[in-house]
Amino acid sequence: MHMFLSLQGPNDGHHVSYRRFRRRIIQRSSSEGPAASTPLATGGQREPRFDLEAVCQRLELDSPPRDHEPAKRHLQGNLHETELAGGVLHCGGVTSPNTQHTFTARRWTATENAPEQGLVWRAAIHEHGNVQQAGSDERTHALQPFAILDSTSVSQCGKSLLKLATPSLLNDYYTNLLDCSCDGIIALALGSSVYLWNSETRALVGHLAPSPQPGRAYLQTISCLSWSRDGRTLCIGTRRGEMQLWDVEQKKSMRRLWSHQSVVMALSWKQQLLSSGSVLGHIHHLDPRAPSPLVGAVVQKEAICSLQWAPGEDCLASGSTEGLLCIWDRDIAGVTRSHQPITTMTQPSAVKAMGWCPWQRKMIATGGGLKDGELRIWDTDLGTCVTSANTKSQICSLRWAEKKRYLVTGHGLPHHQVTCWSSEFPSLSPLYQLRAHSDRVLHLAINSDSTPIFSAGADQRFHIWDM
Numbered sequence: 001m002h003m004f005l006s007l008q009g010p011n012d013g014h015h016v017s018y019r020r021f022r023r024r025i026i027q028r029s030s031s032e033g034p035a036a037s038t039p040l041a042t043g044g045q046r047e048p049r050f051d052l053e054a055v056c057q058r059l060e061l062d063s064p065p066r067d068h069e070p071a072k073r074h075l076q077g078n079l080h081e082t083e084l085a086g087g088v089l090h091c092g093g094v095t096s097p098n099t100q101h102t103f104t105a106r107r108w109t110a111t112e113n114a115p116e117q118g119l120v121w122r123a124a125i126h127e128h129g130n131v132q133q134a135g136s137d138e139r140t141h142a143l144q145p146f147a148i149l150d151s152t153s154v155s156q157c158g159k160s161l162l163k164l165a166t167p168s169l170l171n172d173y174y175t176n177l178l179d180c181s182c183d184g185i186i187a188l189a190l191g192s193s194v195y196l197w198n199s200e201t202r203a204l205v206g207h208l209a210p211s212p213q214p215g216r217a218y219l220q221t222i223s224c225l226s227w228s229r230d231g232r233t234l235c236i237g238t239r240r241g242e243m244q245l246w247d248v249e250q251k252k253s254m255r256r257l258w259s260h261q262s263v264v265m266a267l268s269w270k271q272q273l274l275s276s277g278s279v280l281g282h283i284h285h286l287d288p289r290a291p292s293p294l295v296g297a298v299v300q301k302e303a304i305c306s307l308q309w310a311p312g313e314d315c316l317a318s319g320s321t322e323g324l325l326c327i328w329d330r331d332i333a334g335v336t337r338s339h340q341p342i343t344t345m346t347q348p349s350a351v352k353a354m355g356w357c358p359w360q361r362k363m364i365a366t367g368g369g370l371k372d373g374e375l376r377i378w379d380t381d382l383g384t385c386v387t388s389a390n391t392k393s394q395i396c397s398l399r400w401a402e403k404k405r406y407l408v409t410g411h412g413l414p415h416h417q418v419t420c421w422s423s424e425f426p427s428l429s430p431l432y433q434l435r436a437h438s439d440r441v442l443h444l445a446i447n448s449d450s451t452p453i454f455s456a457g458a459d460q461r462f463h464i465w466d467m
Contacts, residue, residue: 119194119208119236119244121251143167145188145195146204146462160436161452162202164462166190171442171458173369173396174305174321174352176224176266178443178456181231185248186445188456192219194236196248199447199454199464208236208246226267235274237264243276245288257293259284266307268316273332277304277318285332296332298339300324306354312361315342315380319351325366327380343383348372353398353409360425367395367409375409375421375428389428391419397444401453404467406431410441410455418444418455418465434465 143149143165150163168191170177177189184199196205210219224237233254236244241260246253263279273295274286281303285296306319316328318341326341353367362381368374368391375395376388394412400423401408407421407428418434418441439458446453453465 118211118253118256119246120211122207122209124204124206145190145193145207146197149461159466160434160463161466162464163436164197164464166456166460166462169442169456169458169460170221171439173394173440173442174265174350175442176226176306177222178445178454179225179227180445180447180454181227181234182229182448183231184447185227185231186454187225187227187234188443188462189222189225189236192221194222194225194234199452205248206251223263224265224267226269228269229271235267235269237267237276239263241278243267243274243286245274255288255293257286257288259286259294265304266318268307268309270309270313270316275307275309275316275332277307279303281320283307283316283318283328296334298328300326300341305350305352308354308356310356310361311358317354317356317364317380319354319366321350321352323347323349323351325351325354325364325378343380345378345380345383345385347374347376353395355398355400357407357423358400358402359405363425365398365400365407367391367398370394370412375407377423377425377428387426387428389421389430393417394440396440396442397455399444399446399453401446401451401467403449404451406467408444408446408453410444410457412440416440416457416459418453418463420453420467432467434463436463437461 145166147165148162149165152159152161166188169188170191179187180199181187185205186197186199188195188197193207193209195207197203198205220238220240220242222236223239226235227233228235232247232249234246234248236246241258241262241264243257243259243264244253245255245257259276260278260282261280264276265279266277268275272287272289274288275283276286277283281300283298283300283304284294286293287295300318300320302320302322302324304318305321306317308317310317314330316330318326318328320326323346325345325347327343328341347366347368349369349372351366352369355365357363357365357377362379363386364378364380366376366378368376373391373393373395374388375391376385378384379386391409391411393414395409396412397410399408400406405423407423409419409421411417411419415433415435416437416439419430420432420434422429422431434453437455437457437459438461441455441457443456444453451467453467455463455465
């Protein structure tokens with residue numbers, strides 16, 4: 001059962017009332033366990049840390065909308081406001097009430113504390129007791145991230161080779177928590193931590209965990225992550241608007257960026273430039289190497305839930321929670337409210353599952369949500385759907401397997417399957433139905449050689465499929 005608030009009065013009253021309510025819930029949760037109105041299991045079925053985190057996640061998801069008018073926005077700390085006026089970028093000063101959109105690049109002085117704790121590197125601890133024998137009861141074990149639950153020594157096409165545990169994986173359709181680097185390193189966010197697993201050696205490399213802060217019970221939740229195309233940098237976005245860049249090979253933090261004032265929903269790289277999309281519909285283009293990283297920004301009408309540069313990096317696709325698929329040109333410099341997408345397409349549900357075809361450069365695939373279930377291939381030059389297939393299920397995730405020329409989709413009800421499609425345009429036909437998950441397949445990843453396929457589901461299980 002979700003938590004709903006009935007608030008009346010002006011917007012400022014909404015914010016104060018909600019903040020007070022949220023603080024009381026968190027305090028009670030930390031001292032007395034889960035609140036009765038939260039969708040949490042009691043009786044010690046989960047660790048208290050995860051229960052508290054789930055309460056915070058739900059509060060964040062159900063928070064009332066913020067006032068979008070810059071004249072009424074209250075900023076705390078030493079913030080450098082980037083305002084929009086006549087298509088020119090201005091820093092500092094007071095935003096005019098007539099300004100349509102405001103872009104913010106946050107910056108803290110050395111004497112101020114950053115609003116959220118950072119991540120620190122933790123080496124992997126390999127315990128023999130962490131490996132579970134096939135066929136044993138999983139419920140009797142305190143499962144650790146990437147603990148082996150089942151494996152097979154015989155490679156069979158379309159069969160799960162390995163099943164691993166992913167406890168505390170957030171069951172949220174709009175998150176993007178799984179990615180595979182060009183070197184085969186899997187990054188998967190579990191709660192407030194990111195675990196790194198080598199798909200070649202099948203060994204846990206380590207994980208990034210929140211740095212300990214005495215007196216702070218709340219751990220910010222990760223909402224998205226993305227590897228750079230060269231596999232050297234991992235970017236992690238949070239529900240508090242922060243992005244953290246990590247050099248995983250050197251095991252060190254490169255930079256922390258506070259560009260958004262809301263949830264970072266999606267990330268995508270263009271060489272050394274990073275694009276990020278927020279729940280308020282802002283797309284920021286950042287150069288992490290520059291002292292002032294924000295180099296460009298645009299606004300989409302609705303909340304962004306997917307973002308991806310085309311393989312040739314000549315255009316950017318963004319998907320919204322209201323069914324908009326926007327294609328933007330490569331010109332990202334500056335902040336201008338007059339900048340509009342070159343093509344806009346619509347579908348009846350959120351454009352969360354989305355991906356460019358690697359060998360048909362102007363083609364992009366999208367998957368429909370629960371009330372839609374349609375798999376569509378779009379021609380972005382014409383702005384039309386060239387082919388589609390009704391899957392009769394929610395499409396939660398989507399990836400292309402370039403070398404094998406497959407399109408792979410992850411589904412929800414009724415079968416929670418992974419489907420491989422032949423993509424001989426203009427037709428779509430299912431080749432394989434991969435079934436092992438007991439809940440919706442939220443995330444997919446594919447290695448650079450297109451084998452195997454990795455899937456992470458709301459059942460808190462991670463599967464490796466042989467293709």
